[in-house]
Amino acid sequence: MKRPFEFIIEKLVLISGLASIIFVVLIFVFLLKEGLSLFGQENLWGFLFGQNWYPISDPPQFGILPLILGSFLVTLGAIIIAVPLGLASAIYVAEVAPSGIRDVLKTGIELLAAIPSIVLGFIGIVTLAPFLKNVFHLSSGLTALAGSIMLAFMAMPTIVSIIEDSIVSVPKSYKEGSLALGATRWQTIYRVILPAASSGILAAIMLGIGRVVGETMAVLMITGNAAVMPTSFLQPVRTLTATVAAEMGEAVAGSGHYYALFAIGIVLFVISFAINLLADWFLHRGKKKRKKR
Amino acid sequence: MQNSKLKIIETNKLNLFYGAFHALIDVNLQVKPRMITGLIGPSGCGKSTLLRVFNRMNDLIDGVKISGSVKFENKEILSDAIDLITLRKRIGMVFQRPNPFPLTIFENVAYGLRIHGEGSRLVLDEAVQKSLTAVLLWDELKDKLSLSALELSLEQQQRLCIARLLAVTPDLLLMDEPCSSLDPLATMRIEELMNELKKEYTIIIVTHNMQQAARVSQECGFMLLGELVEFGDTKQIFTAPRDKRTDDYITGRYG
Ligand SMILES: Nc1ncnc2c1ncn2[C@@H]1O[C@H](COP(=O)(O)OP(=O)(O)OP(=O)(O)O)[C@@H](O)[C@H]1O
Ligand SMILES: [Mg+2]
Numbered sequence: 216m217k218r219p220f221e222f223i224i225e226k227l228v229l230i231s232g233l234a235s236i237i238f239v240v241l242i243f244v245f246l247l248k249e250g251l252s253l254f255g256q257e258n259l260w261g262f263l264f265g266q267n268w269y270p271i272s273d274p275p276q277f278g279i280l281p282l283i284l285g286s287f288l289v290t291l292g293a294i295i296i297a298v299p300l301g302l303a304s305a306i307y308v309a310e311v312a313p314s315g316i317r318d319v320l321k322t323g324i325e326l327l328a329a330i331p332s333i334v335l336g337f338i339g340i341v342t343l344a345p346f347l348k349n350v351f352h353l354s355s356g357l358t359a360l361a362g363s364i365m366l367a368f369m370a371m372p373t374i375v376s377i378i379e380d381s382i383v384s385v386p387k388s389y390k391e392g393s394l395a396l397g398a399t400r401w402q403t404i405y406r407v408i409l410p411a412a413s414s415g416i417l418a419a420i421m422l423g424i425g426r427v428v429g430e431t432m433a434v435l436m437i438t439g440n441a442a443v444m445p446t447s448f449l450q451p452v453r454t455l456t457a458t459v460a461a462e463m464g465e466a467v468a469g470s471g472h473y474y475a476l477f478a479i480g481i482v483l484f485v486i487s488f489a490i491n492l493l494a495d496w497f498l499h500r501g502k503k504k505r506k507k508r
Numbered sequence: 509m510q511n512s513k514l515k516i517i518e519t520n521k522l523n524l525f526y527g528a529f530h531a532l533i534d535v536n537l538q539v540k541p542r543m544i545t546g547l548i549g550p551s552g553c554g555k556s557t558l559l560r561v562f563n564r565m566n567d568l569i570d571g572v573k574i575s576g577s578v579k580f581e582n583k584e585i586l587s588d589a590i591d592l593i594t595l596r597k598r599i600g601m602v603f604q605r606p607n608p609f610p611l612t613i614f615e616n617v618a619y620g621l622r623i624h625g626e627g628s629r630l631v632l633d634e635a636v637q638k639s640l641t642a643v644l645l646w647d648e649l650k651d652k653l654s655l656s657a658l659e660l661s662l663e664q665q666q667r668l669c670i671a672r673l674l675a676v677t678p679d680l681l682l683m684d685e686p687c688s689s690l691d692p693l694a695t696m697r698i699e700e701l702m703n704e705l706k707k708e709y710t711i712i713i714v715t716h717n718m719q720q721a722a723r724v725s726q727e728c729g730f731m732l733l734g735e736l737v738e739f740g741d742t743k744q745i746f747t748a749p750r751d752k753r754t755d756d757y758i759t760g761r762y763g
């Protein structure tokens with residue numbers, strides 16, 4: 216016979232656990248229902264690969280290719296900046312820095328993660344955008360590149376901390392074995408530690424991409440917001456997320472525009488899901504490899 | 509022992525502190541070349557610490573203080589002027605748990621040569637074959653060189669770790685309980701290998717296992733609480749120890 220108090224606690228915990236699953240399912244069903252309604256008036260091909268996003272002209276055009284490419288360009292740029300920087304700082308924090316500096320750096324990285332994206336966004340507008348404008352002689356600094364740089368800052372904390380974790384969890388015996396053979400610290404890092412940590416590094420990159428693709432406010436503010444086919448980093452672009460954020464307020468419920476924004480939501484969901492799955496797979500693979508020892 | 513050719517390692521008043529903890533106390537030891545020197549003693553007496561002095565691996569630990577003198581082939585190795593990379597190339601170490609790198613078998617053996625700047629595939633191929641042959645792995649593994657070293661059995665891994673050292677042609681091999689994660693049969697085969705290797709290399713082996721020390725070593729030291737209590741001919745240590753504490757240990761009256 217269980218005591219009533221324990222019974223209540225147990226059920227409460229169970230309900231809370233179920234609640235999260237129920238919410239996910241509800242959100243997903245809602246997203247699907249609204250998003251799929253678009254395909255009464257637009258075919259999937261035209262939606263994904265149409266080059267024109269004119270949701271309120273007559274007739275409306277719902278091609279999201281410029282938005283997909285906008286997201287892709289901004290993400291690519293951010294990753295190109297954030298991964299080498301993140302990798303280098305993770306190596307420094309995990310293997311090189313003396314313990315005093317290490318603590319300061321780790322705190323700094325955590326603080327970077329704590330900056331709200333909107334703050335990064337307006338700092339970007341008032342400092343980064345004018346800077347880019349001057350350097351590249353543009354008519355406006357609000358470009359894909361500006362978005363990439365800001366997003367690189369946002370992705371850095373995730374990337375650094377996951378890579379650092381995976382470097383720290385490389386068995387110490389590898390390092391000892393390498394140093395005992397007369398290898399220098401850099402040879403050891405480059406030839407043994409990084410290969411051993413490679414799954415974690417790949418997972419960190421994936422999660423960094425996930426963070427960047429899903430980011431909204433900063434890109435909305437800083438990428439210049441032009442839903443045209445992007446051709447260069449120095450051009451204004453618009454991402455999937457920024458489109459939804461900017462237009463949801465004015466879209467008439469039940470209109471094609473409204474459904475199209477939900478359909479963009481589905482696309483984002485699929486992308487995030489795939490990225491998380493990949494990251495998980497890399498992390499898992501790393502663990503399995505290590506267990507074999 | 510006037511002839512300095514007769515010792516490859518010589519320590520004089522060697523003391524080591526981990527912070528405030530006195531881990532090696534006035535150790536005076538002479539190791540002769542081309543034979544196997546055993547180090548025995550109860551857990552925590554400082555065997556590994558002493559071994560790690562010889563290739564300066566204690567440098568990796570914060571708060572270690574060393575005083576006294578340690579000479580390798582008559583050169584002081586505690587001095588800051590010593591080139592650690594060359595020293596560690598000449599003094600290889602085998603660890604308690606086999607620790608092959610998570611690379612292919614080939615790359616494990618080639619590792620030492622690569623880090624010391626050897627890039628020629630021909631040289632590497634030859635060195636890998638020679639080293640694996642020396643540890644009696646070549647016939648077993650010659651068709652599997654691109655397999656991950658982590659796929660091997662523990663005994664094979666330990667042999668591979670020895671081969672990895674031989675590839676850089678060291679003079680002295682330090683072995684810290686090299687058989688403690690192996691079964692008796694594998695242990696026996698590693699001991700046979702050591703007997704083969706002592707024709708060309710000097711070996712210092714730390715072991716918990718007194719039978720092993722008695723079987724493989726020609727000279728042997730007994731350590732207790734940081735002191736080298738007794739050092740001498742292995743037969744003499746095991747049959748007629750001079751120190752009461754050695755006697756107590758080898759007759760099993762210590763833990
Ligand atoms: N990094 C360290 N910091 C502080 N003390 C240490 C450190 N490493 C070893 N010691 C201490 O020094 C002493 C000698 O350690 P060592 O590992 O050399 O012993 P050992 O004879 O090899 O023992 P075992 O047979 O268990 O391997 C032990 O008391 C140990 O607690
Ligand atoms: Mg030990």
